[in-house]
Amino acid sequence: MDEIAVVGIDCAFPGATGTEAYWTLLMSGGDVIGPVPGQRWDPADFPGTPDSGGFLADADAFDADFFSVVPRDAAAMDPHHRLLLHCAWRALENSGRAPGELAGSDTGVFVGVMGGEWGRLTVGGHGRMTPQHGAGSSAGMAANRISYHFDFTGPSLAVDTACSSSLVAVHLAAGALRAGECDTALAGGVNVQLSPALGEVYAQMGLAARDGRCKPFGASADGIGRGDGVGLVVLRRLGDAIADGQRIYAVLRGSAVNQDGRSNGITAPNRWSQQRVIDAAYRRAGVAPADVRFLEAHGTGTALGDAIECAALGTVHGVERAEPCAIGSVKGNLGHTEGAAGIASLIKTALALHHGIVPASRYADQENPQLRLAARGLRLLKSPLRLPPGESVAGVSSFGMGGTNAHAVLATAPRTRGPGRRPARARGERTAGFGVFTLSADTPEALARNLAAQAEAVARRPRGRATGLCWSSNLVKTGLPYRFAVAARDSAGLTDELRAAAAGEGHEPHRPWRAPVVALLFTGQGAEFPGMTAGLYRDSHTYRQHLDEADKAIAPHLGLSVRELVLGGDERVLEPRYAHPASFAVGWALAATLGSLGVRPAGVLGHSAGEYAAAVHAGALELDEAARLVVRRAELMARLPDTGGMLAVGLGAEEIGRRRDEAGDAWRDVTLAVVNGPHDTVLSGPRDTLRGLAERFAAQGVRTRLLAAARAFHSPDVAPVAAELRTEPVACNRPVVPYASTRYGRLLGEEPLDAAYWAGQAERPVLFDDALGALVATAAPTHLIEVGPRPQLLPLAGRTGRVAGLDLLHPAHGPDAAGRELAELVAALYRGGLDPVWEALYAPEERVSEPLRPYEFATGHRFWDRQAGPGEPAAAPVTRPDDDPGAAGSEGDEPPDEVLAAVTAAVAEVGGHAREKVVRGARFYEDLGFDSVMIMQLKDRVEHRLPQAGEVSVQELLPALRSVGSLADFLSGLVMANTR
Structure with a gap:
């Protein structure tokens, strides 16, 4: 039988919300039984029933906005459904996947739930039935709501076999996975004590414990004590889970379900059927009873049930073995959670095997x-049982009151090789890399709430590297509208960042409406320095790969390793012979790293020699061809006289021309080489002449800076180089990415990037300012990223006045740059709407899943408030149209008129929204959660409130349902037309 992996778990039991709290409760031997909360019922009204049990504290809390459920639906919805929605999201997160990524998949949902108590309590009166109550009280909807809200298309069904419901649901889910009906399945169950009705039944049958406590296999056992609970596991075929690198809590080796048949009463257990279902499960799992180290029994604590179950267990497991088989039952901690009993037991067993x-x-x-x-051959555990290394096998039993029995066989998860072994490093061993910790939420308030929760969870961890936490957050904590991201190396620093963000210090919530539009600026000559990007090479495995690739392309032409030259602190990197190839290698590798991370440029610009790397990333040159051309250009430039230089001047091109005309011989052989902006130019010429000009400008209050360039680039001195380049064959293509040429100062048109282009580009001025203007106008970027060894172009771009409002980013800020700068850049792009290829940010050995705090849902809205007996309505009455013929005004963005007021009142009534939420701009589907049923109800309400509009067909109404305002405008037109 194909094995099934338990890859995700979430649960909420009395006093134990979440798997961590549940495990703590189990290991501490905790007891969560307490008095009946006043919200449920008054035990004094029901003599003979226990006045205590296991109760969830927040069974009425539901984050309706998160699931886009309107208040009216939420109030009519069975609390079982609401608990399951929260639990499903958190279980999928726990499986190491962002729930939204499964939208549209064949994921199956299998839910165990007992009875239909909510329906009996809420729709007993004839006049109270609404479509919301009909859907809200359906047991089948317990599974269907999950499939609907998560957009799952696999099998979706609720199971009611009484107390065995949730373990039967697991059995069915495993079967669906094996049959290929789904690739992922959510399985489990839920139970909320909505009234004392079932407790009364137990009491009348003589099965109710007087103190509300189950005492499985104990001498004082006197019956059933009831408990609340919800739990879901995420199941996958074992091979799929291993292939995807998911954490595996335990393996479901096999399971079986059978029925008692005609026994001593339909509610009486049948020992022989229990034995048969256990034997069948072991047979399917391929294990012998002697292999089973411990059993999580059904164990209700009733005299008859315990006796029959122990007889069945003893018959199967009382074989020759080294030590007795351990048995236990979680009902001793929680009470009998009925529809959730089987999943409570299975989760306990999976956690035991995991730990x-x-x-x-x-x-x-x-x-x-x-x-x-x-x-x-059985024994109760008086102290915890430490499992030996290797595989352990356990059994889980769950028996239904009506005779449906289930047994599951679980085993220790296999030891799997991690996502990658630590590879040998070319230079230096990294002690700690940088990752990006991400978090997303549906509102700014929810983001702050989850930031605070994550901060406290990380703070409780032992201090250490944060890359595993970051990697896990990238897989799980993404996909919701409001985004947070921060670069982190260690858990202590991450805690500080999370706490500051939760407090609103320095981190604004971002809600990007589209992916960022990125333009790349490739740095030219003059930015190079010994050891450039050495820290990034050490910290980024992706940059290492790309710089090595560039080195491989350049080495045959250069005659040495440019990588060793760049990283080794070699001063030759400043010489023209080597500076150009080194800068090219760094620029190309940085841009390739960004490409691996998912950055797709909307346009590129290269400054001077930076155009070669830009041309490769625009698709105009192949890497090998560009490497050959760059090395050839560098060789030729190195032959030029070393008496030339370059001077940066804080004046515009026109002012430079005017002063040159006035100065005459003082400017002899000096050329305007670069126009970087309205107040940024560069002169090229003899170094001595440039020094004299610098002194002259300084006396006039003009800022200047003599550049480190060893030649008079982009001047007539370069004519011999240009002549040689014109004879160089060039294999080029048309750019596939908009290419802003700094030779022409505009976007490249039909001109090829051939030998003539590169010759002219070497000797003609660099028109950076004009090229940047063309790039910004055409690509309309939201982010400018400079790729080079340190920022050189971004300050210039900022002074042009062309990039106001754009985010300016750089992956390597200079000599001290390492992995942090790249991580910060990725964080900024994620906040701006990019969904990065996260694998490129982390080395294989860093891609380790670590548990994160589950999503913190809002608890401020309560939709179930019962103060009296079971016969009274559980949801607030809904106003009908004839109850309120007058419509209150809207507190929208514009003063309400009669039609807008009527529409606002009708929308608030149908959805159960507060009036202040129904503003003119509110959208029906995205903001107000309307569906087709509610649209039909709205049609009736609007026609009742605005009879002067006449009857409106659905076909007429639908196009107007963009927003509250658009509907009001449409109806206003009808009213005016009908009253003329």
């Missing part, structure tokens, strides 16, 4: 001697 230890059994020190456990 390698089985919690002690409550009441083990008060063992019922009549059960003869030792004689049957």
Whole structure:
């Protein structure tokens, strides 16, 4: 039988919300039984039933806005459905996947739920039925709502086999996975005590514990104590889970379901059927009873049930073995969670296998001697059982009141090789890399709430590297509208950043409406320095790969390793012979790294020699061809006289021309080489002449800077180089990305990037300012990224006045730059709307899944508030149209008129929204959560409130349903037409 992996878990039980709290409760032997909350019912009104049980504190809390459920629907919805929606999201997160990524997939949903108590409580009166109550009280909707809200298309069904419902749901989910009906399945169950009705049934049958506590296999066992709970597991075929690198809690080796048939009463257990279902499960799992180290029994704590179950277990497991088989039941901690009982047991067992230890059994020190456990090869655990290394096998039983029995066989997860072994490094061993911790939420308030929760969770962890946490957050905590991202190396620094962001310090919530539009600026000559990008090479495996690739392309032409030259601190990197190839290698590798991370430029611009790398990333040159041309250009430039230089001047081109005309011989052999902006130019010429000009400008209050250039580039001195370049064959293509040419000062048109282009580009002025203007006008970027060893073009671009409002980014800020700068750039792009290829940011050995705090849903809205007996309505009455013929005004963006007021009142009534939320600009589907049923209800309400508009067909109404205002405008037109 194909094995099934348990890859995700979430649960909420009384006093234990989440798997961590649940495990703590189990290991501490906790007891969560307490008095009946006043919200549920008054025990005094129901004598003979226990006045205590296990109750969830927040069963009425539901983050309706998160799931786009309107208040009216939320109030009519069974609390079981609401709990399952929260649990499903968190379970999928726990499986290491962002829930939104599964939208449209064949994921299946299998939910165990008992009875239909909510429907009996809410729609008993004839006049109270609404479509919302009809859907809200359906047991089948418990699964269907999850499939609907998450957009799953696989099998979706609710299972009611009484107390075995949720384990049967797991069995069915595993079967669907094996049959190929789905690739991922959510399975589990839920139980909320909505009234004392079932407790009364237990009492009348003599099955209710007087103190509301189950005492499985204990001498004081006197019946059932009830409990709330919800739990879901995420299941996948084992091979798929391993292939995707998911954490595996345990493996479901096999399971079986059967029925008691005609036994001693439909509610009485059948020992022989229990034995058969256990034997069948072991047979399917390929294990022998002697292989089973511990059993999570059904264990209700009733005299008859415990006796029959122990007899069945003893018959199957009482074989020759090294030590007795351990048994226990979580009902001793929680009470009997009925529809969630099987999943409570299965989650306990999966966690025990995951942690390698089985919690002690409550009441083990008060063992019922009549059960003869030792004689049957069974034992209760008085202290936790440490599991040995290797595989351990466990069984889980769950029996339904009507005779449907289930048994599942779980085993330790296999030891799998991690996502990658640490590879040998070309130079230096990294102690800690940088990652990007991401978080997303549906509102700014939710983002702050989750930031605070994550901060406290990270703070409780042992201090250490944060890359695993960052990697996990990239897989799980993305996909919602409001985004947060921060670069992090260690958990202590990450905690500080999260706390500051939660407090609103320095981190604004971002809601990008589209992906960022990125333009790349490729740095030219003059930015190089010994050891440039050495820190990034050490920290980024992707940059290492690309710089190595550039080195491989350049080395045959240069005669040495440009990588060693760049990283080794070699001063030759400043010489023209080597500076151009080195800068090209760095620029190309940085841009290629960004490409691997998912950055697709909308346009490129290269400054001077930076055009070669820009041409490669625009698709105009192949890497090998560009490498050959760059090396050839550098060789030729190195032959020029070294008496030339370049001077940066804080004046515009026109002012430079005027002063040159006035100065005459003082400017002899000096050329305007670069126009970087309205107040940024560069002169090229003899170094001595440039020094004299610098002194002259300084006396006039003009800023200047003598550049480190060793030649008079972009001047008549370069004519011999240009002549040689015109004879150089060039294999080029038309750019596939808009290419802003700094030779022409505009976007490249039909001109090829051939030998003539590169010759002219070497000797003609660099028209950066004009090229930048053309790039910004055409590509309309939101982000400018300079790719080079340090920022050189971004300050210039900022002074042009052309990039106001754009984000200016750089992956390497200079000599001290390492992995942080690249991570910060990726964080900024993520906040701006990019969904990066996260694998490119982390080395294989850093892609380790680590548990993160589950999503923190809002708890401020409560949709179930019961203060009286079971016969009273649980949801607030809904106003009908004839109850309120007058319509209140809207508190929208514009003063309400009669029609807008009527529309606002009708929308608020149908959706149950507060009037202040129904503003003119509110959209029906995105903001107000309307669906087709509500649209029909709205049509009736509007026609009732605005009879002067006449009857409106659905076909007429639908185009107007863009927003509240558009509907009001449409109806206003009808009213005016009908009253003329």
